[in-house]
Amino acid sequence: MLCYIGGSESEGHFSVINEAYTMFSHTNPLHQDVFQSVVRFEGEVVAMTAALLGSKEKACGGEICGNMTSGGTESILLAVKSSRDYMKTKKGITKPEMIIPESAHSAYDKAAQYFNIKLWRVPVNKEYQADVKAIRRFINKNTILIVGSAPGFPHGIIDPIEELGELALSFGVCLHVDLCLGGFVLPFARKLGYPIPPFDFSVEGVTSISVDVHKYGLAPKGTSVVLYRNHTIRKNQFVAVTEWSGGLYVSPTIAGSRPGGLIAGAWAAMMAVGQEGYLENTRKIMEVSKSLQRGIKDIPELFIIGRPDMTIVAFGSNDLDIFEINDQMSSRGWHLNALQRPNSIHICVTLQHVPVVEDFLRDLRESVQTVKKNPGPISGGLAPIYGAAGRMPDRGMVQDLLVNFMDSSC
Numbered sequence: 001m002l003c004y005i006g007g008s009e010s011e012g013h014f015s016v017i018n019e020a021y022t023m024f025s026h027t028n029p030l031h032q033d034v035f036q037s038v039v040r041f042e043g044e045v046v047a048m049t050a051a052l053l054g055s056k057e058k059a060c061g062g063e064i065c066g067n068m069t070s071g072g073t074e075s076i077l078l079a080v081k082s083s084r085d086y087m088k089t090k091k092g093i094t095k096p097e098m099i100i101p102e103s104a105h106s107a108y109d110k111a112a113q114y115f116n117i118k119l120w121r122v123p124v125n126k127e128y129q130a131d132v133k134a135i136r137r138f139i140n141k142n143t144i145l146i147v148g149s150a151p152g153f154p155h156g157i158i159d160p161i162e163e164l165g166e167l168a169l170s171f172g173v174c175l176h177v178d179l180c181l182g183g184f185v186l187p188f189a190r191k192l193g194y195p196i197p198p199f200d201f202s203v204e205g206v207t208s209i210s211v212d213v214h215k216y217g218l219a220p221k222g223t224s225v226v227l228y229r230n231h232t233i234r235k236n237q238f239v240a241v242t243e244w245s246g247g248l249y250v251s252p253t254i255a256g257s258r259p260g261g262l263i264a265g266a267w268a269a270m271m272a273v274g275q276e277g278y279l280e281n282t283r284k285i286m287e288v289s290k291s292l293q294r295g296i297k298d299i300p301e302l303f304i305i306g307r308p309d310m311t312i313v314a315f316g317s318n319d320l321d322i323f324e325i326n327d328q329m330s331s332r333g334w335h336l337n338a339l340q341r342p343n344s345i346h347i348c349v350t351l352q353h354v355p356v357v358e359d360f361l362r363d364l365r366e367s368v369q370t371v372k373k374n375p376g377p378i379s380g381g382l383a384p385i386y387g388a389a390g391r392m393p394d395r396g397m398v399q400d401l402l403v404n405f406m407d408s409s410c
């Protein structure tokens with residue numbers, strides 16, 4: 001569970017969103033002519049987001065353009081689909097392949113499966129960043145797309161977007177930057193003086209960007225934005241049907257009917273927080289992230305994975321089973337994500353953590369001590385499952401497990 005806002009300030013914020021949602025819950029931007037106001041909200045959410053990410057002019061008038069989607073996964077699916085069809089037109093590629101760093105989100109696997117694209121997942125370098133040289137070796141005449149994250153979900157580290165941009169330009173392939181987590185933090189962290197390397201459309205070669213309004217944008221769940229450098233690429237996202245007996249049908253995203261209430265909710269959230277609010281939030285969570293990193297470094301049994309650029313801090317242990325430590329943290333009420341390669345766990349710092357950094361570090365120190373005093377598996381937790389992460393279970397088995405779990409809960 002991950003909530004990006006907490007405490008007393010969340011109540012007012014949620015009620016603004018809920019009011020906007022209620023007013024527009026019956027609307028559907030599929031019918032543009034009827035629900036003009038939600039069409040306008042969507043345009044403004046896209047324009048405001050684009051303005052943060054390297055669009056010089058307002059996106060409506062300028063070249064950078066895009067749509068709202070249901071989440072980071074849909075934004076990524078659409079960017080991949082658009083890149084595939086754009087590259088088919090541009091280079092005649094009919095057996096598309098894409099290359100992603102090991103740290104890139106599973107949504108690219110989903111896209112590869114849905115859209116019949118061959119996927120190469122390439123190990124990261126010693127700093128846990130996309131290994132540009134390694135990616136270069138996988139580029140061939142069928143490559144449609146390479147990917148960088150800013151930052152990646154597992155370790156919160158920004159890939160070298162400028163170098164990836166040069167690579168994409170030199171081979172004439174698309175470059176998607178995954179700003180699902182970073183989009184509403186990095187522009188503000190940079191304003192606050194943190195050393196943030198270029199990550200957006202200011203980098204030549206970046207053709208599309210995904211950014212989740214429903215994460216650090218503090219919008220309701222089910223809202224994200226996909227952006228393109230220009231209309232020529234974006235055009236490939238739209239499905240237009242002219243032969244249907246239902247008449248002319250044009251749909252920009254995966255869903256047909258779309259929830260206008262969520263679009264209004266996202267618009268209201270962005271207007272309520274505003275540039276000042278995002279800046280202030282970023283100041284708080286970046287400070288928490290730094291204190292957390294200092295506190296974790298002071299625990300000799302733990303090490304931090306790479307150099308976190310933002311508000312995700314991943315850590316592991318050379319001496320102890322990190323997943324046993326995770327179970328200890330869970331029993332103290334903390335829900336951290338389990339990672340592999342290497343085995344580790346991460347915390348994604350949000351406004352909820354601002355008042356509880358010291359509690360977190362105290363519980364972490366205690367958890368480490370408990371595991372140290374009780375070597376071998378401590379029963380009751382998930383450690384035995386995660387512990388096998390080096391030898392991941394078979395995919396079919398995991399599919400069956402999830403089906404059984406979901407069926408047994410109804």
Ligand SMILES: *Cc1c(COP(=O)(O)O)cnc(C)c1O
Nearest residue numbers: 071072073105152153178180181
């Ligand atoms: C969350 C996230 C996604 C996927 O987003 P959903 O909203 O869960 O579909 C993709 N990439 C990164 C880096 C993310 O953090």
